[in-house]
Amino acid sequence: MGGNVELDQALAAAEAEVPECVAVSYVDATTGALLGLRASDPIAHGGAALVAASTTELLRSAALAAAESVFDRGRHERAPSPTEEIVVTAREHVHLVIRLKTRRKRAVVFVCRASVEADVALGHARAAAAALEATTRDPFERGSTT
Numbered sequence: 001m002g003g004n005v006e007l008d009q010a011l012a013a014a015e016a017e018v019p020e021c022v023a024v025s026y027v028d029a030t031t032g033a034l035l036g037l038r039a040s041d042p043i044a045h046g047g048a049a050l051v052a053a054s055t056t057e058l059l060r061s062a063a064l065a066a067a068e069s070v071f072d073r074g075r076h077e078r079a080p081s082p083t084e085e086i087v088v089t090a091r092e093h094v095h096l097v098i099r100l101k102t103r104r105k106r107a108v109v110f111v112c113r114a115s116v117e118a119d120v121a122l123g124h125a126r127a128a129a130a131a132l133e134a135t136t137r138d139p140f141e142r143g144s145t146t
Contacts, residue, residue, distance in 0.1 A: 011038035032056035
């Protein structure tokens with residue numbers, strides 16, 4: 001997408017980390033805005049904004065929150081825990097959605113070819129998301145000078 005070199009480099013590193021990854025995006029999980037994109041597959045550019053908007057819907061899903069609250073009640077937790085990760089499989093791709101640990105309003109979405117082993121890709125995606133979070137400032141947060 002351009003605009004922020006540090007974020008662009010972090011997204012490139014994240015894409016390289018995850019097996020069979022064709023695109024990785026940095027998403028505002030509250031608004032669905034696409035904040036950054038790295039895509040080795042040109043087709044991914046066309047669907048990136050839709051993936052970002054879908055990410056927000058998935059992370060805020062009332063049905064997922066309700067299901068999770070049932071499990072949380074069994075552990076005597078008071079507030080339902082938010083959705084942290086989502087794996088979506090489709091005919092052509094596997095989408096890995098990971099909410100960041102300290103930037104709760106942000107998520108990283110990895111799109112991999114369907115031939116990837118989802119559990120292996122998820123492990124790599126977790127590490128890549130943590131590295132992105134640890135090594136970059138969020139250029140979209142208030143007070144950022146980037």
